Amino acid sequence: MPSLKRPTIEESKQSLLVIGVGGAGEAIVERWAKTYADTGVRFCVGLSETAAMERAAGVVVVVGLGGRAGGPRALLEVTRAKARSVPTTVLAILPFTFEGRGRRRRAQEALTALQAADDALRVFENDDLLCDSDEHLGLQEAYHAFDGQLWSNVENIRQIHFSRVQY
Ligand SMILES: Nc1nc2c(ncn2[C@@H]2O[C@H](COP(=O)(O)OP(=O)(O)OP(=O)(O)O)[C@@H](O)[C@H]2O)c(=O)[nH]1
Ligand SMILES: [Mg+2]
DSSP states (O other): OOOOOOHHHHHHHHEEEEEEEEEHHHHHHHHHHTTTTTOOOOOEEEEEOOHHHHSSEEEEEEEEEEESSSHHHHHHHHHHHHHHHOOOOEEEEEGGGGOOOHHHHHHHHHHHHHHOOOOOEEEEEEEHHHHHHHHOOOOOHHHHHHHHHHHHHHHHHHHHHHHHOOO
């Protein structure tokens, strides 16, 4: 008989671990850690502590693809979380087209590897930043605006974990 005990909202909030990897992922998560410090979500950049991962009811890995570091590190975090049966979602950002074909290709390769490893992958296009903005935004301003949109995914994932029946 499954126990229908739900985690309290406090437990649920604290149980989500958000990990930023690579230059983009680390920058985004560092900004989030300041802006969303009081939400109860735990943040880390670079390699996460095994103990923190094991305590987490869910892991969110944030990565910008196209460089050399982020893709392999995201894959490593996913593999570690999966080995501990921690539900994992990757938020992967694809590089701007103007950054060149080489970067787009490397991003696509990293995405294919992540898709094979992860059951929950959400993909975002930096190019959409250019379409969505009415005015001309500087790159940093555009990134900051995107931080907020991306954060709504963390909120959404938290809701999913909160409503999950505990067996
Ligand atoms: N949305 C968003 N995208 C970013 C940000 N910083 C970088 N990017 C994008 O992320 C892509 C990957 O860049 P990095 O994360 O720096 O790459 P890396 O994995 O560290 O790899 P190397 O720099 O080659 O060591 C870039 O090509 C940009 O398109 C950011 O703050 N926000
Ligand atoms: Mg980098």
